[in-house]
Amino acid sequence: MNEPHELAIAGYLAVAAGIPHPWRATQYRIDEVAAMVHVWITRQPQANVKKKRSWFGLLTAVQAIAEAPVNGPEMQWRHLNCMNFTCQIHTLDVLDERHFDLPWFGQPGLPFSNRLSRQVFACLKEGLEIPAICDIHNIPFADLWKFKHALDNGQVKFEYTASHKTDTAAAGPDAHLSSAGSGNVPDVKDPVWERLITGELNIHIKTLSLQLILTKLRQQVSLQQNDEVKQLKLRELHRYVERNQRSLEYELNQFRKISQSEYA
Structure with a gap:
């Protein structure tokens, strides 16, 4: 050219x-x-x-x-x-x-530039489903799945925007009690989710599917020590519990008791 x-x-x-x-x-x-x-x-x-x-004075x-x-x-x-x-x-x-x-x-072997990766990550963090993210950014499903697999395995190394701490401390105990009491599932900002996802809190789990997903998410968080990734994974756990709360009543009772006891 x-x-x-x-x-x-x-x-x-x-x-x-x-x-x-x-x-x-x-x-x-x-x-x-x-x-x-x-x-x-x-x-x-x-x-x-x-x-x-030139010889004749021409340029x-x-x-x-x-x-x-x-x-x-x-x-x-x-x-x-x-x-x-x-x-x-x-x-x-x-x-x-x-x-x-x-x-x-972007990173070698990954499909997206760093700038697009940040936008895709923000969508994942907000809880958007994969088909919706593909539609918003006009990206192939296979590429997004490849990116998410790399993210889950600690292979995405771009710098994330610093996350703002959840305003749980500023909101005070009443906010947590109201959010926990307003439904069967404690609010996503409740500290119980972060303690679960990091392994700080262990409860007695009867449901095998919850045990499997919690083990997987804890492993993914340990691979990538980053606040944004941790928030992404605890939201994923929260969505799973919300969708399956009927079969998780035994575990949910423990979540609610722990949440309420911390702010009693």
């Missing part, structure tokens, strides 16, 4: 994707059928064009010979959508470990 107007379009697409200098776009491809924009970027400097005066453009770029295997990640088009970022550059933390790149 040597035509100036083609390079200009590629540059505009890189700007729209939030990719700053010294990174630049070298080429692009628009797939109108799939409604997808592909942008290839590099940090290699562009060859300079110098003007040289002619001479392109300086640049060093051949060192290319590695092509890597790509789904980035944020660009209007009605999805956006795929490609690079042939040999990347250092620090480059994988850039917003427009």
